[in-house]
Amino acid sequence: MFLGAVGSLTSVGTLAYTTREPVETLEIRVWLSRGAAAYDGVGERIREYLERICDLEYWTLECSVGGTVDVSTEDGARVTSSGEWPLMLAAGAVGAHAVTPVADVNLLVTDGQMRRTPTGYGLPHVASVGGARHVASLESFDDLLSRPAANAERGIVPKEPATRSMQVLVHEIGHALGLDHEHGISFRDGNAIVATPMLSSYAWNGDADVERSACGRSYPEPADGPRKLSLAFSSCARRELAAYSGSRVG
Ligand SMILES: [Zn+2]
Structure with a gap:
């Protein structure tokens, strides 16, 4: 089902991108499932965070909220891996559906569970993730980063x-x-072990394909100190993003 969906996506051709120079504008659009849309302000909260996290020096970020979509599941991974969300975007690209995809990232946020992986799924230009109820409870980006346990600079x-x-x-x-x-890293900050977004909880749970980082450093051994997260891409991931030219990086 999954490969079939991607096959039809390619044959529709609407989301096929030619290689171009590094982008000047990076477009991210966020949609909400019915379950996610039930939380007040969740779309704007996500946009606020992305405008801080994804506003890198390589591009001008255009982050928008696309609205609410009807999907058959709140499962943040399955809605993409089953082909449903990619096909909806492909249909939208040819005007056969009300969703209007953007060139770079089309993210569907659902209220799917976040306890057991997979909790989300990402393909070139297409992604989905659960957890709307948790994201809706976030304070503002600045308030979060000014907490005593936070480190705003990093x-x-x-x-x-x-x-x-x-x-x-x-x-x-x-x-x-x-x-x-492999574009994620973990590092020590005081006695804490910090994981960047692409490594995420694989820093603690292990994963066959992340035994070594592509970033030229090994991961510190998981230790007994507190676990923390970095919301910023590692410098190695940012180097890859600098080369993003509208198809895939690298
Ligand atoms: Zn992943």
Whole structure:
């Protein structure tokens, strides 16, 4: 089903991108499932965070909220892996559906569970993630980063359901831009171990394809100190993003 969906996506051709020079404008559009839209202000909260996290020096960020869509599941991974969300975007691109995709990242946020992986899914230009109820409970970006346990300069925040859900959301956006898990790192900050978005909780749970970082450093051994999250892409991931040219990075 999954490969079939991607096959039809390609044959529709509407989301096929030619290689271009590094983009000047990066477009991210966020849609909400019915379940996610039930939380007041969740779309604007996500946009506020993305405008801080994804506003890198390589591009001008255009982040918009596309509205609410009807999908058959609130499962943040399955809605993409089943082909439903990619096909809806493909239909929208040819005017056969009300969703209007943008060139770079089309993210659907659902109210899917965030306890068991997979909690989201990212393909080139297409991503989805659960956790709307957690994200809706986030304070403003500035308030979060000014908490005593946070480090504003490095984008480090405590690991909680809300911050973790936002980090997974950023992780899936990274996949949509062509980043892989190996573009994430973990590092020490005091006695804490911090994971960046592309490594995410693989820093603690292990994963076969992230035994080594592509970023030229090994991961610190998981230790007993507190676990924290960075909402900022690692410098290695940012180097990859600098080369993003509208198809995949690298
Ligand atoms: Zn991933």
